[in-house]
Amino acid sequence: MDLLRFITAGSVDDGKSTLIGRLLYDSKSIMIDQLEAIERQSKNKEEGEIDLALLTDGLRAEREQGITIDVAYKYFSTPKRKFIIADAPGHIQYTRNMVTGASNSDLIIILIDARSGVVEQTRRHSIIASLLKLPHVVVAINKMDLVEHSQDVFNNIVIDYAAMAKSLGLEQVTYIPISALNGDNIVEKSTAISWYEGPSLLKVLENVQVQKDINLTHARFPVQYVIRPQTEELHDYRGYAGKLVSGVYKKGDTVTILPSGTSTTISAIETGGKQVEEAFAPQSIILHLADDVDVSRGDVIVKSDDLPSVGQDLEVLLCWMDSKPLVAGRKYLLQLNSTLVKSVVKEISYKVDVNTLEQHQAPEQAVLNDIVKVVIKTAKPVAFDAYEKLRVNGGAILIDETSHVTVGACMIQ
Known part of the structure; x- marks a missing residue:
């Protein structure tokens, strides 16, 4: 089962915490004790409603201010995929928090209040997404219930955002009309928004192709650890361990160690305790080199025909x-x-x-x-x-x- 890391971003009160809470709640990713706790703390308990935003609240002091002031990470899974959610604050003074959350993300969900449309915060978060080269953007137009589920409102926001996305070079953009509070188009398709023919938000998250985003062209292997047991049975063993961050390596490939520029060939590749003929990103591997060359932690082993x-x-x-x-x-x-x-x-x-x-x-x-x-x-x-x-x-x-x-x-x- 693969993993999707995504970040949510939007203006204050656009409903990010409620959206994440709804994803966790409707996908049945909440423990019973967590559910009981938020039921006790829900502001709308008298009406029988659960305040799903409490699922992403951090410290009590933050909750009392009514804002989240750090990046909150949540984890959940479905039968199709595992997920890590980074919930970044929407305030302009927390740009660093969004950059932190987005730096390792494969996808960003940008929330837009259907009543307000594209605002300054929307543009700022989209600019950061473009600077960080996030490959997938989902524009979730929230609070559709407050605009009577109007298709015209949705279409006008899509037209406005699409023009901005084109100017920023954001290519893979998906638009979904939702109501996080009511659960419309979050996990299941909504009957209230019958004119929308696309998938629900969870279906998009489950099916977005992140494997295509892994670069298999430029081979880069930063060495994390030099393995030299120096025992009787492994007297001559010397392996270079690390994560293959991009590209493909095969036994016999000519490689260059940088920054020294020394060239040699790969004599063996290990992964999972077994020798293999080839390895590809993002596997963790051990490389063995044909020559006794000087390699240390921090050196990068690359293919000789594709140097950084x-x-x-x-x-x-x-x-x-x-x-x-x-x-x-x-x-x-x-x-x-x-x-x-x-x-x-x-x-x-x-x-x-x-x-x-x-x-x-x-x-x-x-x-x-x-x-x-x-x-x-x-x-x-x-x-x-x-x-x-x-x-x-x-x-x-x-x-x-x-x-x-x-x-x-x-x-x-």
């Missing part, structure tokens, strides 16, 4: 996540897959307006939630791809050297 870029100067689009401002000259650790290297931010080139994608003059500093273009110099060469070409080898993070807190999310240009 190698260098020390990286141009990146950076979402700043720290309350302490970013200024040019500050030093950080940069982590790209298993590569961890000291680095310095040489310059801030410009700031991106997350509402319009306009580029503004280079600021003296970047503050929390800013998205900026920066130049980073690393202490030693690293192997990388452009994020647009290969997300799995083009996304990195910046880490504070003293606190070890992640302070920035990088998309290499």
Whole structure:
């Protein structure tokens, strides 16, 4: 059974928490004790209704404010697929939270209130989805019950959003009219919206083809661990373990170890404790090389006929996540897959307006939630791809050297 990671995003009070609660409730993914707890706490208990939004509420203090201020992860499954939901807050000051939740997602559900249509927050969340190159977008037009299930309202919102999606380069967009409160078109097709002929939201989530999004063209294998038992029975054993993030490797392939540039061939491939003739992303494997070459954690083994870029100067689009401002000259650790290297931010080139994608003059500093273009110099060469070409080898993070807190999310240009 495969896994779909998706994120929900929308303006405040668009019904994200209710939508997730309805997915969990109607797909019977709630434990009995959880159900009893939310029944006790439901605001509408007198009317016999359950407040499904409570299923995604975090700390009591957050609940009292009426907002969710972090990314909440929920897990559920159906007979067809397993799911991880990232519920990101809709407030503009929590851009970093949405970037965090979306960075590992295969799909984004953008909620639109049918009464309001496409608003500024809708555009901002769509821009972030386009910057992060999310392959699948579902536009869930919610609260259709409050507009009398009007097909004209739905069609007008689709026309407005489609024009924006085209300008942002969002290609695979699905539109669904829903009522999260009433469960219309969430798990089962709604009789109240009889004019809608497409699938329910859950059917879309179950059937979206995420395997096609795995890049099998560019072979990239970041080494996580060098296995050298040095025991009597495994005296000469030397294997390089890690996750094959993209591409396909076969026994006998000519490969290059980066950043050193040394070439050799694959003598054996192991996965699941057995030797195999080939391996493909996203398998975890052990590679054996024909020559006794120098390979360490953080090195990347690639096919010799398809090399990524190698260098020390990286141009990146950076979402700043720290309350302490970013200024040019500050030093950080940069982590790209298993590569961890000291680095310095040489310059801030410009700031991106997350509402319009306009580029503004280079600021003296970047503050929390800013998205900026920066130049980073690393202490030693690293192997990388452009994020647009290969997300799995083009996304990195910046880490504070003293606190070890992640302070920035990088998309290499």
